[in-house]
Amino acid sequence: xxxxxxxxxxxxxxxxxxxxxxxxxxxxxxxxxxxxxxxxxxxxxxxxxxxxxxxxxxxxxxxxxxxxxxxxxxxxxxxxxxxxxxxxxxxxxxxxxxxxxxxxxxxxxxxxxxxxxxxxxxxxxxxxxxxxxxxxxxxxxxxxxxxxxxxxxxxxxxxxxxxxxxxxxxxxxxxxxxxxxxxxxxxxxxxxxxxxxxxxxxxxxxxxxxxxxxxxxxxxxxxxxxxxxxxxxxxxxxxxxxxxxxxxxxxxxxxxxx
Amino acid sequence: xxxxxxxxxxxxxxxxxxxxxxxxxxxxxxxxxxxxxxxxxxxxxxxxxxxxxxxxxxxxxxxxxx
Numbered sequence: 001x002x003x004x005x006x007x008x009x010x011x012x013x014x015x016x017x018x019x020x021x022x023x024x025x026x027x028x029x030x031x032x033x034x035x036x037x038x039x040x041x042x043x044x045x046x047x048x049x050x051x052x053x054x055x056x057x058x059x060x061x062x063x064x065x066x067x068x069x070x071x072x073x074x075x076x077x078x079x080x081x082x083x084x085x086x087x088x089x090x091x092x093x094x095x096x097x098x099x100x101x102x103x104x105x106x107x108x109x110x111x112x113x114x115x116x117x118x119x120x121x122x123x124x125x126x127x128x129x130x131x132x133x134x135x136x137x138x139x140x141x142x143x144x145x146x147x148x149x150x151x152x153x154x155x156x157x158x159x160x161x162x163x164x165x166x167x168x169x170x171x172x173x174x175x176x177x178x179x180x181x182x183x184x185x186x187x188x189x190x191x192x193x194x195x196x197x198x199x200x201x202x203x204x205x206x207x208x209x210x211x212x213x214x215x216x217x218x219x220x221x222x223x224x225x226x227x228x229x230x231x232x233x234x235x236x237x238x239x240x241x242x243x244x245x246x247x248x249x250x251x252x253x254x255x256x257x258x
Numbered sequence: 259x260x261x262x263x264x265x266x267x268x269x270x271x272x273x274x275x276x277x278x279x280x281x282x283x284x285x286x287x288x289x290x291x292x293x294x295x296x297x298x299x300x301x302x303x304x305x306x307x308x309x310x311x312x313x314x315x316x317x318x319x320x321x322x323x324x
């Protein structure tokens with residue numbers, strides 16, 4: 001397992017769990033979450049400075065070794081996503097960007113067309129683009145052509161903790177798309193992250209499930225282990241399932257009757 | 259003069275730079291990114307970027323998100 005390196009945008013990663021910084025009741029827990037999860041990639045968002053009140057800086061809580069993955073949340077069009085991505089890069093925190101283009105406020109489902117358009121523009125500008133998408137084969141193919149560094153299909157709508165509702169479609173992406181598949185959004189429990197990894201997903205991004213747990217640090221540890229376990233199971237190659245019983249013990253050599 | 263800062267009107271007494279506006283409002287220039295009239299201003303240029311009446315200025319920062 002020591003050689004199981006995951007590489008995106010030229011960066012070698014040993015952890016396949018990406019984490020977020022949203023929804024923590026206290027950002028002060030973020031460093032412990034990072035350490036407990038083993039995560040090396042962490043997301044942030046970009047927003048207008050609040051001119052009325054000063055708030056803490058989330059960046060103060062992100063360990064320096066971590067790869068920052070700003071998102072374009074709030075973008076409703078490709079142009080807005082491009083604008084946010086350029087602003088995020090101007091902060092001097094690298095070239096990685098998670099594209100979100102969303103105009104549906106109820107389910108926060110991503111707009112595949114706008115996402116592909118933004119990805120194409122930003123990939124040409126040298127960004128390492130990780131687009132958040134529906135688990136849709138054609139959108140994923142468009143993103144391969146657009147120069148994405150990975151695809152990030154949703155398991156369920158953002159923040160719902162409902163798990164791998166799109167598992168069969170994710171399975172198809174894993175099979176058909178020659179880019180890392182990172183399951184993002186909806187994963188609520190470590191067992192679901194483990195299942196995604198067993199299926200052959202390359203990584204999982206988990207925010208809400210960790211941030212809203214009663215004990216975020218312990219949940220982060222559980223997710224870190226689950227993702228690792230699922231990855232190891234995938235590499236090990238699970239045995240076939242059968243309809244009828246197939247004895248594990250030999251069916252000969254029983255004790256004789258008394 | 260009046261500039262539009264993050265969507266709201268702000269009245270500035272005399273000549274001002276992007277840096278003086280931020281510092282006057284207690285905003286640390288190191289943690290923000292600015293867009294003036296649709297163009298990104300590099301942090302190193304904050305001190306030399308003069309503001310003019312009617313300018314549209316956006317000042318953003320990283321916040322928690324997923």
